[in-house]
Amino acid sequence: MAQQDRAIRTRRLILEAAASVFDDRGYDRATIAEVLERAGVTKGALYFHFASKEQLALAVLDEHVLDIAVEPQQIKLQEFVDVTQVLAYRLRSDPIQRGAARLAVEQGSNHLDRKRSMISWADFVEGLLIEAKGRGEVLESVAVRETAELYVGAFAGMQMMSQALANRADLNRRLTVFHQHTLPSIAVPAVLARLDLDPERGAALDAVLKAGLLADATH
Structure with a gap:
C-alpha cells in the first residue's frame, strides 16, 4: 500500500x-x-x-476535466454554476488547470489532439444540464448539447481574455457577468431567482473542497 x-x-x-x-x-x-x-x-x-x-x-x-467535483446541491443548475466558478478560481494558481487551459486553446501546434479535452468538458456540462432539465430547472426550449458547447467555447474565450488583461484575477467576475446574461434564457424563472452567482463563491467552495480532501487523506 x-x-x-x-x-x-x-x-x-x-x-x-x-x-x-x-x-x-x-x-x-x-x-x-x-x-x-x-x-x-x-x-x-x-x-x-x-x-x-x-x-x-x-x-x-x-485531469483538467476530472479534478472538479463540487458538493451536490438541491438545485442542479447551482452545481453547474459552482463547477465553473471553482474552475475559474483555480485557473489563477492551480498548475494542472493553468497548464491544461493553455494546452486546450493554444494555436499553432498540430502535434496534440485537443478535441478530446473540449469534447470531455462539453459532455460533462451536458450531463449536468440534462439532469437539471430532468428536474424541471431548465426551459423546455433549451437544446442541451448546443448550450453545453456554447458554455465551453465561451469559457475558453473568457479565460484567454482575462489572462491577457489581468492574469485571470478577474475571471470569476467575468464569469458571473456571463451567467447573468445567459442563465435567464436557460433556467426557469423560479430556479433562476434562487441561484447564487456571487463571484467570490469559487474561492469559498475551493477552500471547502480542499479541506475535505485533506481530511480524507489523514484518515
Missing part, C-alpha cells in the same frame, strides 16, 4: 510539473528535461508513468 501511495504521489508530482512547463512554454517548446527538473524525479520514474510528452499533455488535459 505504501508503494502504491508513493507511485500515486510521484505521478501527481510529474503531472503538476508538466502542467507548469506547458503553461510557461506551450506544448511545442516544452521538453521532458524541463519536466524532470521541476518534478525532481528520474527519467525512469517519469517514463514508468508516461511514455511520451504527448501522453503527459493528454493526462494533464484529462
